[in-house]
Amino acid sequence: MFDLDFPLSIAPMMEWTDRHYRFLMRKITQKTILYTEMVTAEAILRGNQEKLLGKSEDGPCVLQLGGDSPEKIRQAARIGTEFRYDALNLNVGCPSERVQNGSFGACLMKEPNLVAELMLAMAEGSKLPVSVKHRIGVNGQESYDDLSRFVQIVHERGKTNHFIVHARIAILEGLSPSENRSIPPLRYGDVHRLKKDFPHLKIEINGGIKDLNDAKFQIDSGLDAVMIGRAAYENPMIFRFADSCFTNQGIQNSESFNWDKLNDEIELYLRDWVIQGGRIHTVLRHALGFFYGQKGGRIFRRYLSENMHKSSKDIQLFKNAIASSGVLD
16 A cells, blocks of 8 residues: 555546556656546446556555445456455546546536445455545536535435535536536636535645646645646656655756666666567657657657557667657757
8 A cells, every 4th residue: 555645646537547647647746646547336247357457656655536436446357456446436537428428527516415325335345544536516407505515415325424525517428528628717716616515525636737837836824635637648757856845845857867867767667668579659649748848849749659659569669769860968
């Protein structure tokens, strides 16, 4: 079990936060809490569990589950525990049509009593800590009173103490998942009000947080933790000093990052992955943002993009991309 008290995490993101992304991020930050993509309970019970749940990284990592059946969630929680995760999380925030058709995700905010049952089942299936990730509301139930009622029921009936709150409502009809991450306005005030009204709960904010300065501001304003989503994927190196960010050292510059060590570790990882029959683009696609906003960054991204599908077994491709772009010169 790893420490789950660190106040910074990276959001679960479908098709993004897979085992390869988590491996790369763990080379940048040791303390930041990582999350899997959402894995449905149904898939765990019927699918290839090693493919769905296998881990390549150390450090604190949370398995996010999706589903609306307490019994299936209970069984999935039990299985997930066997794969060395440190905690479990229930998805009550995803607004995609596919997820809604399965009657889970953000539409569950309309059924707080069922969410409470699911949280109890998840805790019964595992001895691991549990949390729920949700929106501040859904269309038709988008007031602060609706949000407060949801949290109160899930806390009291579901014995849940950790709420990760995406500070936007989810619009269940008419918007795509990507539009739901940007069009509904951010309402940080609702999340801060939750913390004031439920001071005994762990309230973690998500949505629109762009860097460590933003995260530190939210912590200093009274929240317990911050979850960063898209910015963590698009610009992973904002986490290079995350481990020291919430100490008296403050946020430092990037000059001391050990790129040689990272090169070597990625090369070893790619070698093992290729031996297993994997292709390097499934790993290195997650490294495209490593030099976001830096001189030579576009050349680095172009080199990787153009070559990682052609050179499916070139374990030195990451190192060659850096050298060819001159990004570290």
